[in-house]
Amino acid sequence: MRLLIVGTLEGYITAAGKIAMQRGAKVSHTDSIEGALNALRAAAGADLVMIDVKLDIATFIESLKAERITIPVVACGIGTDAAAAVKAIRAGAKEYIPLPPDAELIAAVLEAVAEESHAIVCQDPAMLATLRLADQVAPSDASVLITGESGTGKELMARYIHRKSRRSDAPFVAVNCAAIPENLLESELFGHEKGAFTGAVARRLGRFEEANGGTLLLDELSEMHPRLQAKLLRAIQEKEIDRIGSSQPVKVNVRLVATSNRNLENEVRAGNFREDLYFRLNVFSVAIPSLRERPADIPMIADHFLKKYAQANGLGEKRLSDDALLMLRAHHWRGNVRELENTMHRAVLLSKSETVGPDAIMLTSQLLAPEGSAQASIPTNSPVANPFAGPGGTVPQAPRGYGQPAPGYPTSYAPPPGHAAGAAAYGNAGAASGAPAVQGLVGRTVAEVERDLIIGTLSHCLGNRTHAANILGISIRTLRNKLKQYSEEGVPVPPPGSEERAAY
Numbered sequence: 001m002r003l004l005i006v007g008t009l010e011g012y013i014t015a016a017g018k019i020a021m022q023r024g025a026k027v028s029h030t031d032s033i034e035g036a037l038n039a040l041r042a043a044a045g046a047d048l049v050m051i052d053v054k055l056d057i058a059t060f061i062e063s064l065k066a067e068r069i070t071i072p073v074v075a076c077g078i079g080t081d082a083a084a085a086v087k088a089i090r091a092g093a094k095e096y097i098p099l100p101p102d103a104e105l106i107a108a109v110l111e112a113v114a115e116e117s118h119a120i121v122c123q124d125p126a127m128l129a130t131l132r133l134a135d136q137v138a139p140s141d142a143s144v145l146i147t148g149e150s151g152t153g154k155e156l157m158a159r160y161i162h163r164k165s166r167r168s169d170a171p172f173v174a175v176n177c178a179a180i181p182e183n184l185l186e187s188e189l190f191g192h193e194k195g196a197f198t199g200a201v202a203r204r205l206g207r208f209e210e211a212n213g214g215t216l217l218l219d220e221l222s223e224m225h226p227r228l229q230a231k232l233l234r235a236i237q238e239k240e241i242d243r244i245g246s247s248q249p250v251k252v253n254v255r256l257v258a259t260s261n262r263n264l265e266n267e268v269r270a271g272n273f274r275e276d277l278y279f280r281l282n283v284f285s286v287a288i289p290s291l292r293e294r295p296a297d298i299p300m301i302a303d304h305f306l307k308k309y310a311q312a313n314g315l316g317e318k319r320l321s322d323d324a325l326l327m328l329r330a331h332h333w334r335g336n337v338r339e340l341e342n343t344m345h346r347a348v349l350l351s352k353s354e355t356v357g358p359d360a361i362m363l364t365s366q367l368l369a370p371e372g373s374a375q376a377s378i379p380t381n382s383p384v385a386n387p388f389a390g391p392g393g394t395v396p397q398a399p400r401g402y403g404q405p406a407p408g409y410p411t412s413y414a415p416p417p418g419h420a421a422g423a424a425a426y427g428n429a430g431a432a433s434g435a436p437a438v439q440g441l442v443g444r445t446v447a448e449v450e451r452d453l454i455i456g457t458l459s460h461c462l463g464n465r466t467h468a469a470n471i472l473g474i475s476i477r478t479l480r481n482k483l484k485q486y487s488e489e490g491v492p493v494p495p496p497g498s499e500e501r502a503a504y
């Protein structure tokens with residue numbers, strides 16, 4: 001939780017900041033509304049703003065809306081000033097905290113904000129039963145293994161367990177073991193001393209030390225290299241870690257929660273995962289059902305994302321029509337909640353009115369349907385079939401660019417229908433302007449063009465991640481994260497090149 005305090009809080013900044021820090025928040029401060037806007041524009045990052053009621057809260061909240069910065073704002077003022085409190089709430093503040101600050105009240109507000117952004121939305125009996133189990137497990141210090149298919153909410157569940165635990169005031173630290181190359185993961189987890197290896201210019205504490213007193217989530221643990229599994233086992237058994245390059249063990253008090261998309265028992269049987277580590281971590285196991293196994297959650301989660309993306313895009317209230325809801329219920333969801341999230345994000349952007357109808361619901365199967373399939377036979381002039389099509393549903397042929405594979409390269413990694421690179425030209429504005437790099441791109445989102453560029457470059461490099469990242473000018477980690485996201489969205493991703501395969 002990152003808290004930004006704006007103004008003097010009637011002289012109580014230090015007291016309020018101290019309480020928030022004791023509750024695990026990272027606190028920053030600025031004197032003015034302009035300073036706060038600058039900090040938020042510069043992505044300095046905050047999950048909550050606490051602002052002095054004497055400042056112009058209405059202007060501040062209006063500016064946030066105008067710039068589409070979504071962040072809860074809480075006003076603080078001398079407790080007896082009821083008129084100021086009412087004015088602040090009318091201006092859009094979520095809460096009013098009376099000063100002098102009360103530790104319990106600040107803790108409650110911080111917890112409410114944290115819960116709101118990581119809320120598990122559910123009503124299906126299968127998911128409610130899973131939550132009840134998590135409630136039982138949370139208060140103990142035992143390690144928990146959370147299993148479930150990709151995107152079913154494992155990280156949300158880990159956060160939930162932390163919030164409900166006795167450690168909730170201490171940090172929750174998450175490490176994605178799949179997203180960090182093996183040689184860096186060791187230093188990420190255990191830290192290093194200055195000079196421990198080339199590039200270790202200063203001592204750096206690892207995530208174990210950062211999570212001290214709290215919870216450490218090891219996301220996608222099955223991807224951890226066996227050598228590191230041994231070091232992790234030692235850290236769990238001895239409750240101490242060794243920074244790389246140090247001979248002085250450091251005591252740590254961390255509750256471990258691990259997640260895995262793969263069946264860890266099978267991984268143990270296959271010799272890819274240490275059995276002793278598996279039993280250490282699997283004291284409790286929480287299995288999250290996939291979305292297709294909890295259909296009663298679909299309307300509620302759909303509504304949750306509809307509101308979230310309408311607000312994030314500065315659009316007014318949106319609601320699903322009965323037909324649209326029927327369509328969502330009838331769809332065969334593969335299990336990943338992100339599929340429903342992306343569908344609702346698209347629906348928010350495509351729907352023109354307050355009520356979101358079936359024409360704005362573009363299901364992933366329609367985006368991916370191969371030519372000639374039943375789903376691909378949706379009329380091409382339907383906005384559902386291809387929202388990027390030009391008038392009459394025609395999709396002009398793009399010049400061969402990064403969206404299309406170079407001759408001689410595998411064609412199976414060409415963007416799927418509906419993602420055709422450079423395909424949509426709304427009118428001829430791009431061509432007429434004589435800006436060749438932009439031709440064929442107008443009408444597409446930056447995210448789509450970026451995806452096609454990344455997949456096209458990777459295909460060009462025959463799947464070699466290192467070369468592709470160099471050409472693209474991004475880190476290998478960013479590339480990996482993007483590719484993971486695309487696979488989850490159902491976009492085919494070229495497998496690693498032959499030299500890299502051994503390392504993956």
Ligand SMILES: Nc1ncnc2c1ncn2[C@@H]1O[C@H](COP(=O)(O)OP(=O)(O)OP(=O)(O)O)[C@@H](O)[C@H]1O
Pocket residue numbers: 119120121122148149150151152153154155156157219220259261301304337338341
């Ligand atoms: N019940 C839910 N209510 C609201 N949002 C949810 C729910 N389940 C999942 N999500 C959302 O779906 C996305 C994926 O969730 P999360 O990252 O927790 O899944 P995961 O199983 O850890 O994914 P991965 O397997 O990729 O690591 C997130 O945006 C999350 O907020």
